[in-house]
Amino acid sequence: MRYSRSFIPTLREDPAEARKNPSHRLLLRGGYVRQIGAGIYEFLPLGLRVLKKVEGIVRAEMDRAGALEVMMPALVPADLFKETGRWDLFGSTLFRLKDQKRNDYHLGPTHEEVITDMVRATVRSYRQLPINLYQIQWKYRDEARPRAGLLRCREFLMKDAYSFDVDEAGALASYRTMREAYIRIFKRVGLDFRIVAADSGAMGGSTSAEFQILAETGEDAIVVCTQCDYAANVEAATAKPVEAAAVTVEASTQRPKEVATPGKKTIEEVAEFLGVDATKTVKAGAFLYGKAPGDAGQLVLVFVRGDRRINEVALARETGAQWLRPAEDEELTARGVVAGYIGPQGLPAGVEKVLVDRELTSAVDTIVGANKAGFHVKHMSMPLAVNALGERASWADLRAVGKGDLCPSCGGGLEEYKGIEGGHIFVLGTHYTAKMGAKFLDDKSQEKHIVMGCYGIGVSRLVAAAIEQRYDESGIRWPMAIAPYHVIITALQNDGAVMETAVKLYEELTALGVEVLLDDRDERPGVKFKDADLLGVPLRLTVGKKTLDQGKVELKARTEKDVSLVDVSAAVELVASRVKAELA
RNA sequence: CGGGGAGUAGCACAGCCUGGUAGUGCACCAGCUUUGGGAGCUGGAUGUCGCGGGUUCAAAUCCCGCCUCCCCGACCA
Numbered sequence: 001m002r003y004s005r006s007f008i009p010t011l012r013e014d015p016a017e018a019r020k021n022p023s024h025r026l027l028l029r030g031g032y033v034r035q036i037g038a039g040i041y042e043f044l045p046l047g048l049r050v051l052k053k054v055e056g057i058v059r060a061e062m063d064r065a066g067a068l069e070v071m072m073p074a075l076v077p078a079d080l081f082k083e084t085g086r087w088d089l090f091g092s093t094l095f096r097l098k099d100q101k102r103n104d105y106h107l108g109p110t111h112e113e114v115i116t117d118m119v120r121a122t123v124r125s126y127r128q129l130p131i132n133l134y135q136i137q138w139k140y141r142d143e144a145r146p147r148a149g150l151l152r153c154r155e156f157l158m159k160d161a162y163s164f165d166v167d168e169a170g171a172l173a174s175y176r177t178m179r180e181a182y183i184r185i186f187k188r189v190g191l192d193f194r195i196v197a198a199d200s201g202a203m204g205g206s207t208s209a210e211f212q213i214l215a216e217t218g219e220d221a222i223v224v225c226t227q228c229d230y231a232a233n234v235e236a237a238t239a240k241p242v243e244a245a246a247v248t249v250e251a252s253t254q255r256p257k258e259v260a261t262p263g264k265k266t267i268e269e270v271a272e273f274l275g276v277d278a279t280k281t282v283k284a285g286a287f288l289y290g291k292a293p294g295d296a297g298q299l300v301l302v303f304v305r306g307d308r309r310i311n312e313v314a315l316a317r318e319t320g321a322q323w324l325r326p327a328e329d330e331e332l333t334a335r336g337v338v339a340g341y342i343g344p345q346g347l348p349a350g351v352e353k354v355l356v357d358r359e360l361t362s363a364v365d366t367i368v369g370a371n372k373a374g375f376h377v378k379h380m381s382m383p384l385a386v387n388a389l390g391e392r393a394s395w396a397d398l399r400a401v402g403k404g405d406l407c408p409s410c411g412g413g414l415e416e417y418k419g420i421e422g423g424h425i426f427v428l429g430t431h432y433t434a435k436m437g438a439k440f441l442d443d444k445s446q447e448k449h450i451v452m453g454c455y456g457i458g459v460s461r462l463v464a465a466a467i468e469q470r471y472d473e474s475g476i477r478w479p480m481a482i483a484p485y486h487v488i489i490t491a492l493q494n495d496g497a498v499m500e501t502a503v504k505l506y507e508e509l510t511a512l513g514v515e516v517l518l519d520d521r522d523e524r525p526g527v528k529f530k531d532a533d534l535l536g537v538p539l540r541l542t543v544g545k546k547t548l549d550q551g552k553v554e555l556k557a558r559t560e561k562d563v564s565l566v567d568v569s570a571a572v573e574l575v576a577s578r579v580k581a582e583l584a
Numbered sequence: 585c586g587g588g589g590a591g592u593a594g595c596a597c598a599g600c601c602u603g604g605u606a607g608u609g610c611a612c613c614a615g616c617u618u619u620g621g622g623a624g625c626u627g628g629a630u631g632u633c634g635c636g637g638g639u640u641c642a643a644a645u646c647c648c649g650c651c652u653c654c655c656c657g658a659c660c661a
Contacts, residue, residue: 012610012622013596017654038653090661092585110661144585144659152660219660325658424661456661492620526621533621544620 001485003519007031007045010531022217023467024149026476030534032484039146039154046535047463049484051157054462055136057188057481058159065181067132067161072114074138078104080113084435089322095140095154107140112432112454115162119450120438126166129440129450130174134161136459148217150464151420157460163453166442168429171451175207175427178455182211182423189462190479192469193422196222197232207427211457212419215468220419223401227412235313238397239405239414254365254379256345262374265340267306270376274367281306281367282360282382284342286332289321299327299335302398303344303368303382304357309400318355318396343369343377344385344393354393356386361395420465423457467536470559476536477558480582485517487575488537492525492544501553501568502543508572514579533558538582539575 008031017035018024027033032047043051059069078096081087087094087106095107108114115133123129139158146154163174179195186193191213198210210233212222221234232238264270271278283306288297300319302310316324329339336348344354345368360366360382368380386393403416430449432438438450463482470477480486487509491502499520506518517537519528525544532540542554542563552565555574566574 009594011595016590016596020655035653086661091659093660112661141660145655145657147655426661454661490620524619524621524623526619526623529621531622542620546620 023464211423218418225407237401278306341369475534487539
């Protein structure tokens with residue numbers, strides 16, 4: 001492509017509304033995309049080339065794994081979601097609309113119901129299974145807060161595959177096949193990623209894993225063991241409990257004693273006031289939760305070590321809550337609980353449920369709230385307190401795990417990283433097929449529900465994630481596999497031998513299947529260099545009078561500092577082989 | 585959904601407090617010069633000042649209502 005004939009409206013300055021996020025900023029500045037609304041984007045030619053490259057890799061690997069591509073409607077009649085209850089469960093995130101007959105529809109945020117409907121209408125026998133169907137389509141979610149450019153959109157390109165098997169073992173095999181395909185995809189795209197254990201959330205599945213792309217700007221926190229292959233989203237992470245020996249036990253015989261802590265409510269305040277470390281205190285959290293939308297909230301008190309944070313996802317899992325939120329002070333007062341001074345002993349009868357983090361099994365001499373304004377209790381033993389609460393209390397893993405914790409599987413150190421969720425794979429079981437009556441006859445003439453799995457990749461999100469992982473102050477640094485062009489030829493003079501040589505290189509490389517952007521614009525060299533860096537094309541061939549007089553052109557990689565002078569006659573072969581090598 | 589900020593030319597912004605012919609830089613067009621890391625000079629074109637209403641002789645500016653976008657948080661199958 002000749003730059004002079006292309007449509008690449010680069011911006012010299014940062015758009016005001018995209019300064020916070022590198023990929024957003026660079027995609028806009030590089031003329032890849034344009035924002036047209038919150039979380040809604042146009043893909044310009046360059047952006048579309050990148051998107052199609054990612055899509056192509058995903059498609060190739062899905063096909064290789066035996067999945068079959070289908071196309072489903074984005075506009076979906078509400079009946080299907082009503083069958084599984086997701087019409088209500090999805091809540092405000094679902095884009096809903098009515099047709100002229102006032103019937104309900106939604107824009108597909110994901111297509112489990114639609115694909116299950118397709119399968120239940122056509123599959124009758126175990127002989128038709130297993131099958132894996134996938135789609136690469138625009139999906140819609142009315143995000144409460146779209147942000148970070150392509151990373152969290154309301155309209156986004158998604159690959160979703162859905163597997164259907166005769167039993168759990170089959171589903172697990174399908175899951176493993178997808179897992180392998182995903183590894184190939186993320187590697188081919190050129191991403192640094194980790195496969196982490198994930199919370200299955202409301203998908204109702206059992207086995208699941210996330211493919212997290214490591215990036216400073218990631219929204220997710222993950223922990224990775226430095227010694228084994230344990231890795232988990234912090235929402236799902238557990239850690240080896242701290243050994244009892246690590247806690248002082250000599251004072252455990254002391255009797256609990258109330259101390260005045262007037263006005264000291266937070267752990268920081270209490271710890272400082274009493275002159276102890278936060279680890280020697282216990283933090284209380286109070287939450288209201290319900291098991292169905294619109295339930296009257298039920299109160300649960302949570303205790304973790306003072307320096308810990310409560311993992312609300314783990315709490316939701318433990319309580320079976322469908323929704324969960326911190327309780328307001330007034331709601332606590334109404335139940336006889338004193339906000340800021342909550343402790344495990346002497347709790348009012350209004351408190352029916354208490355969960356204590358397992359780490360506190362060793363907390364035999366700790367500081368807790370006194371359930372009385374202005375007082376805390378020293379020398380409290382959490383195990384004794386839990387016993388005293390009887391059936392109201394139980395132990396659970398509720399603390400947010402982080403750096404410094406020990407690996408639950410090998411005891412090694414855990415590191416914490418930020419990640420962008422690029423893919424998520426689930427075994428769903430019969431969650432959807434049972435609700436929707438997707439059945440088949442097995443080889444014993446028994447009617448059974450199909451066992452399902454689903455596997456998503458955020459295709460448009462990967463475009464942004466790749467940038468988040470690879471950029472510098474000058475612009476993007478695309479991996480070869482998804483770069484809009486493999487090489488940019490920068491012609492420093494716009495005429496004579498320089499342009500002739502540039503065109504010749506362009507034509508020869510193109511003939512070899514190398515994708516070339518020829519900067520033949522009537523611009524000064526500085527402008528061309530700046531744009532080349534901003535666009536992030538992996539290789540740059542610079543043709544200029546100075547070096548051409550000696551029969552040379554310059555070759556530079558976007559990720560390297562050095563420039564190498566190469567013979568014009570050797571340039572094509574050199575570039576072509578390098579491109580081929582990086583794509584392999 | 586709670587809190588904060590912002591809407592003026594393609595982009596970045598000033599002007600608003602204190603009402604009086606809408607500005608600056610970059611980009612764009614023309615000419616001359618320049619030509620290896622976002623050139624210089626001269627001239628030019630470009631605006632429903634987010635939308636609607638109100639006050640006023642007069643509104644980008646003051647008042648009321650609305651919309652949109654961004655950031656933090658909540659949320660995120």
